[in-house]
Amino acid sequence: MISFARLLLRRITLLIALLATVFVAVDLLPGSTGRAVLGREATEQQVAAKEHELGLDRPLPVRFLDWASGVLTGDFGQTARGRSINDLLADKFPPTLLLGGLALLLTVVLSLLLGAWWAAGRDGIAGRARVEATGRARLGRGLTSGLEPATTMAAAVPEFVLATLLISVFALATGWLPAVTITGRSGFPVSADMLVLPVLALAIPQIGWNARVVRAALTGAATAPHVENAVLEGLSRPAVLVRHVLPFAAPTIVASFATTVGMVLGGSLVVETIFNYPGLGAVLAGSVADRDTSVVAAVVALSGVVVMLMLAVADGIRARSLRGRG
Incomplete structure (x- = not known):
């Protein structure tokens, strides 16, 4: 319990450091927030008055502490254009959550199926769970040799490149699927x-x-002695995988899926811009253009909290698994 609390405190500290870095990075961007909000026609006096109104003439550490104190009470403040950031996130985060949730669900299902099939092949668990007394014991075989290059290629392709390729093939060349998103009154496609x-575009690299x-x-969990014993007892391949291999492999798999949440959220900001999707991607792009530090930090904070929660779940599953082994 103490180690879990220490790990949580460390992650919170890292999140705070990340948010402080965001404030510094946005502040170093060229341009002026007041000029971005008022337009090119605004005079220098008007720009200066606007930045004073927004509190941008205060020292950066003071602005960060003021924003952070508001976040602790659940108030992210206002955008440079005067809209409540809480309302903005409430409108735009659900579509991003839908997109990321579907991508994560697809990733989990297909990764488990492909990974298990691959592991059960000739070079996976089957190769590690041979029982000499029976001459040969295989949990399964399949034509899995093509998965090595396929998964390497899928993991290596950036989301924006894959999104462009998908649009070229399935929208422009064949016309099977739309290339842009049209939003209804609900704010969803x-x-x-x-x-x-x-x-x-989000799921394929993560799969x-x-x-x-x-x-x-x-395949690592299959080296345990109890797996060979299960094979000797004549258990079926699915039974061995589910009852004897998967519980030992679960902590590593869940930790990978928890990390994938952050990758999906980060990738969705890029993919949403390409497909004109009505989520946080457009909000982040607009806030960077406006040099609106509070909005950028709010998006990072919200994404960071989601990732931290998923990592906490992974930590709990890992601790439970290790306790069960002891």
């Missing part, structure tokens, strides 16, 4: 097919990476 390409993690975790 008007049809489900508008989610297909953004979800695939490539996590399938490799699942395969490595399962």
Whole structure:
């Protein structure tokens, strides 16, 4: 319990340091927030008055502490254009959560299936769980040799490159799926097919990476003596995988999926811009253009909290698994 609390405190400290870095980075961007809000026609006096109104003439540490004290009470403040950041996040975060949630769900399901199939192949668990007394014991075999280059390629391709490729093939060349997102009154896409390409652009790289993690975790767990005993007892391949291999591999797999949450959230900000998706991506792009530090920091803080919660879940599963082994 003490180690978990210490780990949580460390992550909170890292998040605070990240937010402080965001304040410094946005402040170093060229341009003026007042000029971005008022336009090029505004005079220097008007720009200076606007920045004084926004409190931008105060020292940066004072502005950060003032913003952080408001966050502790649940108030992210206002944008440079006068809108409540809380309302802005309430409008734009649910569509991003939908997009990221679908991509994460697809990643988890396909990574587990591909990783388990790969691990059960000729060079995976089957190769590690041979029982000499029976001459040969295999948990499964399959044509898995193509997964090595396929998953490597999928994990290596950036989301924006994959999104462009998907648009070229499935929107421009074939016309099967829309390339842009049209938003309804609810703030969500008007049809489900508008989610297909953004979800695939987010999920494919993560499937490539996590399938490799699942395969490595399962093949590593298969070296345990109780797996060979299970094979000797004549248990079926699914039973061995689910009852004897997967529980030992679960901590590594869950930790990888928890890390994937951060990757999906970060990637969604880029993918949303490409597909004109109505989420936090457009908010972040606009706030950077306006040099609106409070909005950028709010998006980072919200994403950081989500990632921290997922990592906490992974830590709990890991601790429970290790306790069960002891």
